[in-house]
Amino acid sequence: xxxxxxxxxxxLLSCSAPQLLPAQRSExxxxxHGGIGAAFTRVDCDICTGDRKLGITFSLGAGSRLSQxxxxxxxxxxxxxxxxxxxxxxxxxxxxxxxxxxxNRTPYFLKAGIGAASYKVDDRVAEGEEDADPIRSKMFAAQxxxxxxxxxxxxxxxxxxVTLLGTMKADLEQGNTRITSxxxxxxxxxxxxxxx
Amino acid sequence: xxxxxxxxxxxxxxxxxLPSLAVIGCDSTSTVSPENALGPxxxxxxxxxxxxxxxxxxxxxxxxxxxxxxxxxxTWHPPVDPAxxxxxxxxxxxxxxxxxxxxxxxxxxxxxxxxxxxSFDPTVPRHEDHVGHKIEWENDVEMRFGDDVAASLFTVxxxxxxxxxxxxxxxxxxxxxxxxxxxxxxxxxxxxxxVTVIAAIGTPGEFVSSCDRDRHIVVGSAVPANSPxxxxxxxxxxxxxxEEHILVSEGEESNLSSGLRESWEISQSIRTESGRRxxxxxxxxxxxFPSRYxxxxxxxxxxxxxxxxxxxxxxxxxxxxxxxxxSTTDGTILDMVYSDPRSLFxxxxxxxxxxxxxxxxxxxxxxxxxxxxxxxxxxxxxxGSIRQFIAAINNDRGIRxxxxxxxxxxxxxxxxxxxxx
Numbered sequence: 155x156x157x158x159x160x161x162x163x164x165x166l167l168s169c170s171a172p173q174l175l176p177a178q179r180s181e182x183x184x185x186x187h188g189g190i191g192a193a194f195t196r197v198d199c200d201i202c203t204g205d206r207k208l209g210i211t212f213s214l215g216a217g218s219r220l221s222q223x224x225x226x227x228x229x230x231x232x233x234x235x236x237x238x239x240x241x242x243x244x245x246x247x248x249x250x251x252x253x254x255x256x257x258n259r260t261p262y263f264l265k266a267g268i269g270a271a272s273y274k275v276d277d278r279v280a281e282g283e284e285d286a287d288p289i290r291s292k293m294f295a296a297q298x299x300x301x302x303x304x305x306x307x308x309x310x311x312x313x314x315x316v317t318l319l320g321t322m323k324a325d326l327e328q329g330n331t332r333i334t335s336x337x338x339x340x341x342x343x344x345x346x347x348x349x350x
Numbered sequence: 351x352x353x354x355x356x357x358x359x360x361x362x363x364x365x366x367x368l369p370s371l372a373v374i375g376c377d378s379t380s381t382v383s384p385e386n387a388l389g390p391x392x393x394x395x396x397x398x399x400x401x402x403x404x405x406x407x408x409x410x411x412x413x414x415x416x417x418x419x420x421x422x423x424x425t426w427h428p429p430v431d432p433a434x435x436x437x438x439x440x441x442x443x444x445x446x447x448x449x450x451x452x453x454x455x456x457x458x459x460x461x462x463x464x465x466x467x468x469s470f471d472p473t474v475p476r477h478e479d480h481v482g483h484k485i486e487w488e489n490d491v492e493m494r495f496g497d498d499v500a501a502s503l504f505t506v507x508x509x510x511x512x513x514x515x516x517x518x519x520x521x522x523x524x525x526x527x528x529x530x531x532x533x534x535x536x537x538x539x540x541x542x543x544x545v546t547v548i549a550a551i552g553t554p555g556e557f558v559s560s561c562d563r564d565r566h567i568v569v570g571s572a573v574p575a576n577s578p579x580x581x582x583x584x585x586x587x588x589x590x591x592x593e594e595h596i597l598v599s600e601g602e603e604s605n606l607s608s609g610l611r612e613s614w615e616i617s618q619s620i621r622t623e624s625g626r627r628x629x630x631x632x633x634x635x636x637x638x639f640p641s642r643y644x645x646x647x648x649x650x651x652x653x654x655x656x657x658x659x660x661x662x663x664x665x666x667x668x669x670x671x672x673x674x675x676x677s678t679t680d681g682t683i684l685d686m687v688y689s690d691p692r693s694l695f696x697x698x699x700x701x702x703x704x705x706x707x708x709x710x711x712x713x714x715x716x717x718x719x720x721x722x723x724x725x726x727x728x729x730x731x732x733x734g735s736i737r738q739f740i741a742a743i744n745n746d747r748g749i750r751x752x753x754x755x756x757x758x759x760x761x762x763x764x765x766x767x768x769x770x771x
Contacts, residue, residue: 197503201505201506203505239498242502277499287499288499326503331748
């Protein structure tokens, strides 16, 4: 609830505050951001359901602005979906680049990242029930996204974004079971709060 | 399904028929019209109407199909002929024409594998009666996974069409473990089988008690005498099951599903000459309320279920079941025999547990020729071989995938249907 209130305050501030763009600050600086959102995730393989599952996401990132148009950083993200019998989790660690291609009047940005993804489906075991082996996979992942940067006072910004993450094909493993050539896609709508 | 045709076979048309037969493949049905069949199979024209049956053999024979060998076979028909309204007194399960596999499989020739067995080894004939051929199918069956985790992520759907000769009215299955099986399955994960075999179900000469699987009941010699041992088992109710679950004391209720339930549990594999497994499957065919149970006190070992509705043991135990009351109109019919169409112990309620289907034929090809038992698979046909289709895949991922029960709530009874059925 606290986070939600803070976001509302920041949004209201952003409507009245002058937009501060990368060009108005020193060119080299660090940045930090954290965000939440929602995402549909889908796993594909020859016997996968292919269902798109809607879960919550979160992310934390840090990096350096190399110029008024380019920033590089690292970003950790997660997606979680609880179901009746199982819990799905996807974690990502990506090297990301932000590009601010437009003029000061339209401060949108493009994002690209590559890195690793770890996917896990685990049993939600009731007491006395036998625990099934989790399904796990580790995959190479790539991400593309687009967002908009609303500047707010104090070197903060609010950044709504949409990203698409896809993985290379990899095995899903459960105990001795191996499902080959599985891949994963995640479409995310989120909002992060950035500093500097 | 019904084929109107002359029973005068045109043997002279063999040369005209052969090209068609060459492309029949593993499909159960050829494109040859019945008029051009090479002749009747042993299974053809063996049904004769009983006292309660109003159809003629000619009407019955009109439900026929030419098998892969060019011979004419009986096939599925409804319990009542829709054209004439006459009744056959028996049923063959679910109309296969509704199966999504029917376009490929066609009408299933009853007794084809039995016929081929004659060619494979003339010294071991095994022919089965007509009424025991039972079809079951279901489209788009959702398969089950071994645990919640796998079930949340994976899905496999299958079309299944199967036929087993499962007579539940006579002494045949007390000793005989060889029964014709047609098994067709196609799944979304690439699993596909079109197999016809003589399935060896359990041990010849004996069966296991349905209420105590550890109790093997040796009855006598099987036909043929050299019937091979099979995997699985034939679980059939015996007198001990009846006394434990059916004949009960005042205030108790007979437990028909425990005391009167047959389960023929198949463990079938298709193997090459070297013994390499190409495919395996293990469907369980179950019959509720059969007309027979094993009673060693009877001359032929066949106890009649309907008789239990009248039996009272010395201690007062008797059958206390609605099905008895309905059959005998609350005991007012005193002389009902097992073949009476009013008896509800006629084996019309059946279901099939599909269980697992494993294909390990990744090197292909998909067409194999096996002996009638599904063994000695080779790439070329041989005398007494059956053409089988096995998808060129390996679906053995180490994950446990099994099928549910098909037809659990279906009742194939109809007007005039009675034991023997």
